[in-house]
Amino acid sequence: MSGFEAFGFNTLIDQKLPVQLLTSLLSKGTIPHALLFVGPNGVGKLTAAGIFAMACNCAGKKDYLLPNGEITANDSMDLHYTADPCGRCRSCRKILSGNHPDIISIKPSGSLIKIGQIRTLCNTLALKPYEAKNRFVIIAGAHAMNKEAGNALLKMLEEPPNRTVFILTALQKSDLLPTILSRCQQIMFNPVSCECIESFLEKNYDFNNGERKIYSKMADGSLSKAQQMAQGPGGPRYWLIRRNWLIDEACALSSRPIGSLLALAEKLSKKKDAITEVLDVIVTWLRDLVIHKYYPEKIVNSDLSDKIKKISLQESVESLVSKIEAVRTAQRKIDANANLRLTLEIMLMRLAQL
Numbered sequence: 001m002s003g004f005e006a007f008g009f010n011t012l013i014d015q016k017l018p019v020q021l022l023t024s025l026l027s028k029g030t031i032p033h034a035l036l037f038v039g040p041n042g043v044g045k046l047t048a049a050g051i052f053a054m055a056c057n058c059a060g061k062k063d064y065l066l067p068n069g070e071i072t073a074n075d076s077m078d079l080h081y082t083a084d085p086c087g088r089c090r091s092c093r094k095i096l097s098g099n100h101p102d103i104i105s106i107k108p109s110g111s112l113i114k115i116g117q118i119r120t121l122c123n124t125l126a127l128k129p130y131e132a133k134n135r136f137v138i139i140a141g142a143h144a145m146n147k148e149a150g151n152a153l154l155k156m157l158e159e160p161p162n163r164t165v166f167i168l169t170a171l172q173k174s175d176l177l178p179t180i181l182s183r184c185q186q187i188m189f190n191p192v193s194c195e196c197i198e199s200f201l202e203k204n205y206d207f208n209n210g211e212r213k214i215y216s217k218m219a220d221g222s223l224s225k226a227q228q229m230a231q232g233p234g235g236p237r238y239w240l241i242r243r244n245w246l247i248d249e250a251c252a253l254s255s256r257p258i259g260s261l262l263a264l265a266e267k268l269s270k271k272k273d274a275i276t277e278v279l280d281v282i283v284t285w286l287r288d289l290v291i292h293k294y295y296p297e298k299i300v301n302s303d304l305s306d307k308i309k310k311i312s313l314q315e316s317v318e319s320l321v322s323k324i325e326a327v328r329t330a331q332r333k334i335d336a337n338a339n340l341r342l343t344l345e346i347m348l349m350r351l352a353q354l
């Protein structure tokens, strides 16, 4: 793969429609003041925002798309933009290294984008861009703006500063103020298909077929989740080893003394960042135990099918469903900032059916 391909729109996997829409804006030279990229986590929304910002500022002498779809070597940049940033000019290199003064990134600090962050942005935007032809403000997780921050942003969207493009990303439209929605051109990103995640894993990691299937199903449409799983601290199979350990622990819960449940809760609570992943593994395991009763070919942990078959026969659907509910309840409480260790203790006791 040449350097050029490594940062163009063709690095986005399984996002044909959004790429078509963005390249068509570039070829027409009609860059909106505000764009909203909507879609699940880890599908390439921020990558697309970065490439778009590069394309709108690239000064490389390359072929340019004309509005009629023809390609010209003309580098008159006022009328149209390249759909393939060069990656070598000063502007491209600064954006790639994250050091461009006119590409401003905002993301939640903690769980919120706070009014202070938007006020600081407002002060910055009152000044002219330093050097960019098109300054970009990329707001990741715009759904995390509280009402105050949202209203402050709205004022800027209503009177957009010169040569400034806003790109907001969000999980779903309904999380944003309708007044903000109406100011943005919306572009929908899809979950990445299992097939595309599998072929991505095949190109980049040394997995067998079965492993690729498990990783792609667990990634649930998110390419970056698949990547994180495959880049575990102990190598690509670290995730599988940890999954096996977690499933063994989950299976042994009901035969253990309560002291060891409490110890497990404490151990898990020490890695707060990994909790969602832990709960995902447990829920998928429990779901496999239910699914195996009806569609054994549809389980996710297909390498453990013998074990799943054996345990599935021993447990009723009602009991499994109530265990799944126990894990979901724990996730909701953790999302709402409940005490992590206590929440896990209660969840493990319910899983052990004490």
Ligand SMILES: [Zn+2]
Pocket (backbone or CB within 6 Å): 057, 058, 059, 060, 085, 086, 087, 088, 089, 090, 091, 092, 093
């Ligand atoms: Zn360039």
